[in-house]
Amino acid sequence: FFSKPRDFSLPNSSWGPEMMRLYEHYNSQCEAETEGGGKQKGPWRRIPSYNRSLKRKTSFFCVCFSGGVYLSKLIQSKARLFTRSIKEAGAAFEYVLFDNSDAQKCVGILQAGHLLEGPPGFVHGGAIATMIDTVTGAHAAVLSGPVMTANLNINYRSPIPLGSTVLLESSLDKTEGRKTFVSCQVTSSDGATLHTEATALFVSISVRKILD
Numbered sequence: 341f342f343s344k345p346r347d348f349s350l351p352n353s354s355w356g357p358e359m360m361r362l363y364e365h366y367n368s369q370c371e372a373e374t375e376g377g378g379k380q381k382g383p384w385r386r387i388p389s390y391n392r393s394l395k396r397k398t399s400f401f402c403v404c405f406s407g408g409v410y411l412s413k414l415i416q417s418k419a420r421l422f423t424r425s426i427k428e429a430g431a432a433f434e435y436v437l438f439d440n441s442d443a444q445k446c447v448g449i450l451q452a453g454h455l456l457e458g459p460p461g462f463v464h465g466g467a468i469a470t471m472i473d474t475v476t477g478a479h480a481a482v483l484s485g486p487v488m489t490a491n492l493n494i495n496y497r498s499p500i501p502l503g504s505t506v507l508l509e510s511s512l513d514k515t516e517g518r519k520t521f522v523s524c525q526v527t528s529s530d531g532a533t534l535h536t537e538a539t540a541l542f543v544s545i546s547v548r549k550i551l552d
């Protein structure tokens with residue numbers, strides 16, 4: 341009775357040539373060829389992406405730990421990951437994340453759709469912040485397990501044209517106890533233009549805290 345959830349990090353017909361070029365660049369490095377002509381794991385790993393962050397099974401815990409059965413069931417059934425909640429392909433956030441655990445880096449490739457407009461013709465600063473939080477948050481989670489954003493500092497250097505494809509690169513700065521510090525740069529797809537720079541702090545939390 342259960343259909344397989346859609347993995348939004350796979351290409352769809354709205355992806356333009358730049359989005360496809362960067363996707364193929366990283367995706368081709370997820371597998372490497374062995375000397376014998378076989379396949380082995382490459383340095384990069386694509387991070388699958390679904391529109392529900394908590395699976396249905398967790399609703400039991402939500403009923404126990406959060407306010408009212410009716411409310412929690414209603415919220416659980418309707419909750420969707422904000423960046424994956426617009427149905428029209430290509431209209432908002434089209435993105436895919438890749439992680440490189442040896443280099444302690446994570447990249448996001450974003451094609452910014454027409455619904456992300458802020459200033460005329462350019463991407464909204466909040467949408468850029470959302471994507472930085474998404475890439476650095478996924479990176480911190482890969483490095484440190486369950487985390488929440490405690491601090492996000494952003495410098496907007498040059499506007500991102502609506503419809504363009506940009507690259508978000510997250511690097512680990514340091515870890516200190518429960519704290520994971522990362523930085524992130526957003527550049528044009530050819531790397532020639534620096535659009536945005538950010539630093540972020542993620543604090544490790546217990547899963548119980550998320551459900552509470």
Ligand SMILES: CCCCCCCCCCCCCCCC(=O)SCCNC(=O)CCNC(=O)[C@H](O)C(C)(C)COP(=O)(O)OP(=O)(O)OC[C@H]1O[C@@H](n2cnc3c(N)ncnc32)[C@H](O)[C@@H]1OP(=O)(O)O
Nearest residue numbers: 387473474477478481482488489490491517519541543545
């Ligand atoms: C395998 C995996 C695949 C993963 C594939 C994932 C794919 C999926 C992608 C989706 C990715 C979306 C990523 C979105 C991530 C959010 O957007 S999370 C939502 C936004 N964030 C929030 O709502 C957090 C609200 N804040 C809080 O809940 C709490 O303040 C926190 C952050 C949990 C920290 O509280 P706490 O646990 O009580 O910790 P606390 O003792 O206060 O502080 C711990 C340490 O951090 C420091 N600290 C805390 N806050 C700050 C601050 N703001 N500034 C500086 N220092 C601070 C403290 O000073 C302390 O330092 P030390 O004394 O240890 O040196």
